[in-house]
Amino acid sequence: MINLSPEVQKAVDAQQPVVALESTIITHGMPYPQNVETARRVEAEIRAHGATPATIAILNGQIHVGLTEEQLETLAQSRHVAKLSRADLAACLATGGTGATTVSATMICAARAGVQVFATGGIGGVHQGAENSFDISADLQELAQTPVTVVAAGAKAILDLPKTWEVLETLGVPVIAFGQDEMPAFWSRASGIKAPLRMDTAIDIARAHHLRGTLGIPGGQLIANPIPKEAEIPSSVIGPIIAQATADASKHGISGKNVTPYLLQRIFELTDGRSLDANIELVLNNARLAAAIARELRSLA
């Protein structure tokens, strides 16, 4: 049921470092053609930093770990691909469907394929107004159960960040800011929230991952890697735009799985594309750190 691409199979067999990548960021997170261009650049960045990229998706009822150029292009152009979390993964396989994996489903597939490190943009989390909507991403539960280290630029700033970090603490998920004391907020480096943990090197992150396994603690780690300074959108600029997008979402009655894609698209429009440029830079930055962590993990094994 799990198909490894020849490149990923070779790396796994030779115990070379591999970095998993999700596909929802391609189908629901960015417009075409920037989505496929970014996916290719992220893969190239991982190779340039000594690891093998493994983009994960479900195609015709099969899990694919590592996509060909053609598969990537087809997925990027598809308009109505399912967005799969832990809840939908097996159902999609059972019915021979095609779908893009979110952070939660990507973690499950990566872990089954023996891949321990995963790079993305931002994880899902607790949505604003969750006290009424109960909209909390399955990504948080997944981090508590599946032993994959996820490198993200924090949670997307469209979320209720303090509540997101609280839930992760409750679930026993280590939230580690990379190289700064403060939690980053996706498009911005600062959030005003102190990070629960801080690490400054890939080797420390790899050791912590390894030690959780040794101690038998289930679940993964969240590495919150701040967006590079030159690419960030300060919170004073992005804050009002997020507020506007959130108001528009509730005005149009957007709910459930559509909330995150709607907000990302709306913020893209309201920033004249600047949010996408920042998103691309932070994903590339996360790919570099994830490759370094994957390399260190191999040296520990």
Ligand code: PSU
């Ligand atoms: N990060 C991005 N863009 C995205 C996502 C993350 O930069 O589109 C996706 C991820 O797949 C994440 C999902 O798992 O959004 C969260 O969706 P929800 O809030 O519905 O759980």
Ligand code: MN
């Ligand atoms: Mn949700």
